[in-house]
Amino acid sequence: MTSIILIGILLSMNESSRKAAPSVSMPANQKVPTLSDVARCAGVSYATADRVINERGNVAEKSVRKVHQAMMNLGYVRNVAAANLSRQRTYRLAFLLPQGQNAFFNHMRQHIDGVIEHLLAEQVTVDVIEVAAFDVAGLIQCLNSIAEKTYDGIAVVGLQSDLVEEPLTRLKNSGASVVSLVSDLPKQCRSAYVGINNVAAGRTAARLIGVSHGGLPGVVQVLVGSLQAQDHSDRLKGFQEVLTRDYPQLTLLEPVTTRDDDEAVQAAMQRALTELQDEPEVSAVYNVGAGNSGLVEALTQYEKPQRFFCVAHELVPHSREALLNQHIDVVIDQCPDIEVNRALTLLKALIDARDLPPMLEIVPTVYVQDNLPSSAQLTLSN
Amino acid sequence: MTSIILIGILLSMNESSRKAAPSVSMPANQKVPTLSDVARCAGVSYATADRVINERGNVAEKSVRKVHQAMMNLGYVRNVAAANLSRQRTYRLAFLLPQGQNAFFNHMRQHIDGVIEHLLAEQVTVDVIEVAAFDVAGLIQCLNSIAEKTYDGIAVVGLQSDLVEEPLTRLKNSGASVVSLVSDLPKQCRSAYVGINNVAAGRTAARLIGVSHGGLPGVVQVLVGSLQAQDHSDRLKGFQEVLTRDYPQLTLLEPVTTRDDDEAVQAAMQRALTELQDEPEVSAVYNVGAGNSGLVEALTQYEKPQRFFCVAHELVPHSREALLNQHIDVVIDQCPDIEVNRALTLLKALIDARDLPPMLEIVPTVYVQDNLPSSAQLTLSN
């Protein structure tokens, strides 16, 4: 017995000194320790080590400590491949996206489709489920229709309503993890929010419009889809905050509500572009919501004032073209691809009850005509 | 025999119709098919199916076809967890980063350290190796010092020199995959480049500086680290292109070379900020390279002209603070975190000889004071 303990100590000293400089100058050809190694190093049986790491109980305090110590010393990390294989873990995920022809969500759907087959190799299945757009009742119905126990994780384009709490709690109790996507749910309903900070997006729009006037006075028109929508009102809030604080020489007109409708956006733009007797000339427009095709339509038909600056949201084919045509100057995007990837990573981590790899906030991305990604996707050259 | 074939056909019809709508309305609770299922469906033995998918040869054309057909029909995807477990695959990676106190690479190193332990669970080990900065001889020496066969994949901050071709070819022949990071290698030396388009970055800087003048005339000073560096000269090229084409009312001064040295940058900035008799007042500065702390130092000491716009590169603590202080107006960043993740994903895919999940180009990111990520990292609220 004594000799075994001695070996354990020697091993642990050896191992801990090896671990000292993990990322520099030490070649990475060390054998990765297994749970058997840990057990041996801790001086306990495999069964006990297993009881410890899987928290099966019925193990003495000092054994727990010995095993934990051994794990530290050896730098043991559970082999997730083996673990998932053994417990036949599959990740059954669902994305609940608003239905309809919305270009942004179309793009998102497309990206999900693109990654589905690659995820299959990691035992991840993804269903994309269409939900009535921006409709609390529809969302609740959909949540209820998801039979309990069918999904391990769900990403939902959220709505701010207390009514969704009950069905979501039910899902959660049935073992599903929930993250909100693009638009947040009530905080207690989800484990994480994957989306941009929309107040920051609005502030950014204001900053760029402010800067674009080069200190000269101007008149700014904002178009919003709906002030009921959390993201829209957040953006407006951030926008107003920065514009009034930092650019007092700019006049902010009352926002026009468009219900994200192309024609309404077009009409509003026409009004803004048409010089009227008693109305000042608009020098900048910020379209908070969707309906960019109407916006572009109006910009194509009517002549812009000499100095005119236009900011819109979401990089989609329409807005992309408008950037290149100089009809729109800036597009603020939330990078749906990255959001989808984040949601997937998060859900997997939640399901495994693992802790997360470090990752930064998703930031509202500023596109001008000059830093557009090529529309083609990456491929390997070799 | 006939009956077996019949069953195969029936199965395949059933399966292919199930596959028709992969992402809508079909619950994801299907059992994932294994290679045994494929073999059964193809009417061959497991051994033959194995010979096919692992290309071991000695298998008849028609068996190959049957197996492929069965794979299609069942939607078979190799279980990478099981495969990697079985073949004891480990990914031994190395990142070759320039040594020194550079804030950008410090950040990158930090991020790598952060993900290392999470990668360990997937049998990925990463060594960070320091290389003499921007020194072809040093890089070559380092490449040679990496003993053959030690690494499966390498990410290198590249240099444009034909001299690196030989050691890299040697590494490649020894079985290592190579990607270039941040700065490209000669194309034939690497399988992919992970970094931003620096011409686009320069164009973006020009666009924002152009916009910031609101149509008014101005004088623009560019600071470059070294025109030898590919990224710097690319940025300058893009900058000049857009500024001269789209903003003819702006005067572009001769670029000042700073060797990325803080003091040199500071001196150049002082010159720019000091109003001289026969020199025009500078209205905008674009710092193409590093040395932002010198830039900020000068901006703190000297009074800026009323209308002054400053664009710099890389979001690091210094530049972040300067954004918030309004000393710098825009920071163009290459998102080192994302670059690292991409490099890791790419290397793993290359090593597995898998095809890539779809991913978009990495785009030069525009930061203003309003869309900065919180410096803290994401955590789960759950």
Add this chain to the structure above:
DNA sequence: ATTAAAATGATTGACGTCAATCATTTCTGT
């Protein structure tokens, strides 16, 4: 000292794939 409870050890069969061996069958060409 006895007994029950708690802790530990030892072992086993999955999980899906890989990589190998060996026996058997089916094709070639003559």
Add this chain to the structure above:
DNA sequence: ACAGAAATGATTGACGTCAATCATTTTAAT
């Protein structure tokens, strides 16, 4: 028809973990 080559089948032991069973030892309570 026959030898030799080519193709196929059948089987096996890893890989590291999980989840279980059963036997044995140690500990605590009386």
